[in-house]
Amino acid sequence: MSTEANYAGPRRLPRIPPPPPYRPTTGPAASEEPAPDSGPVPPVPPRPAVPPKPSRPAPPGYRDTASFHLAHAEAAWQRTKGAKPPAMKAAQKPAAAETSPQDRSAERAPLPPERDAVAPLGQPGATPPRRPAVRKAVAAACLVLGLGLIGGAAAGSWLAGGPGPGEATAATFGETRGLWHSLPVNTLFPRTLHGTAAGPGGADRTWKRIAVAPDTGCADAFDPLLAKALAPAGCKRLLRADYVDATHSSVITVGVVTTRADAAGMSALDKRFTTERLDSRRDLMPRPYTAPGTLAAGFGPEQRASWSIQVLPDAPLVIYAVSGFADGREVASPEPASEATRTGATSAPAQSGLGHDAAGVADRIEHAFRTEAAKAGEEAE
Template structure:
């Protein structure tokens, strides 16, 4: 009898644990077979059309200086690749703990074709705990605002971005996500290939009263605006992939 009672208690404990796990993760029998959001996001690089991740045209209502509207047009998409030579060496080292599964990049120009911006989605090999650790490190050490940890550009030949190299980088934004194994970033510059002596993080270039060349030209707004909208597009796609049937 004692053994039977123990089995009953153990069985109830296992059932309770399973139910608790289901509540915590949002899983239920109705969503059987549907991946969780974190896992679904990690699979998007090979399962979603490029036009969903990097739309041909991106509208930035209120995304420009003083709340002005912006529109960016995609001019090139890089072949999906690894992460070799995509980041400055110290940034490569900082991101290394998360691993590199795939890197997707596209380059956009503004409506005047005077600015160019490369946007990237780094799909990592990390789990949610590792992404949380990396996010905290970048936040606490302000690694996303260091000039020696900048993403590199995608300078597509035959486009207005052909001369968009390391020396032309003017402003950038980078975000380590915690709800997806993804690092998003954008780096902007002038389309005429002029060098920029002092690149400035988008957050600083967007501050009221900033007088640097990237700030005055609105290049911080380009980098942050495109990075934000590509990240939103990614989240929207994840939501669709994990949507439970009604």
């Protein structure tokens, strides 16, 4: 039999019945048999709403929930412990009605100052202001400060070498002339001189005194032309001393000439040296002091390498210094300190620092004389 003859068409699946209606598993309705098909299920009536729980009225005197619960918690604590907890004491606040608007405004107002409180004049307990007394004190302080600044400026200007007020110069000019015999030698020529940034390249220098010459006149102390140039000022006394540097490689003679000239004569002499540049001429060099038994024993005219001459226009003084090598070597081309201390100088006095030695020692001896002269002028006044 063929396959086409036996084919009866597609099979149809059996119909699936709908699920049975919901049946509770517990309760009275669980034993009942379901209704065969009684039609649509009636809707379940809504559950009646639960009436709200009547609220307990707050006791009189409390208007907010936080105060109400705080009071009940405090009462419970007192019943159990017999005392109020510290935290509740701090949390409790006074009622708003206890503080009046006037009291609150008074609390916000700034406190009056505790010091220098002055009541208005004309009221009881008023005290007059003390401004006139304060003004007088301030004026006196300004006057004292002004006088101190003027005096300090005058003294500083004179110590620095600049011309000060006429009264200060007149008071110190005459006193300076007698310093050579009234002060100890250690004051005029200190045993040690310190020169901060006084060496080549800004290096510090230190010089030790090795000899002091007896005070003498100016004969044989200068080359002939220098003696002739200084002759108009006169020579009352000459003081000299020898110093060596910290390495004992250079020796320096420093001298102080006390002149007989007045202020006009010293000013004219300073002007001539500056205008004609007499302090830079090799034929106007000071001579060294040869101290036997020291490193300056071989320091003669042929060993001079550099020198410095300073004519003070406001004091009867001429201060000079001349330097050389401590080993006694001769210097063929001496050079003034003003040139040997220039930046980039390549001469032997410049590279060895002999120009800085002459200028540095002369500057510090000048400062020592000016300091003592200023003190003598103050004592004379």
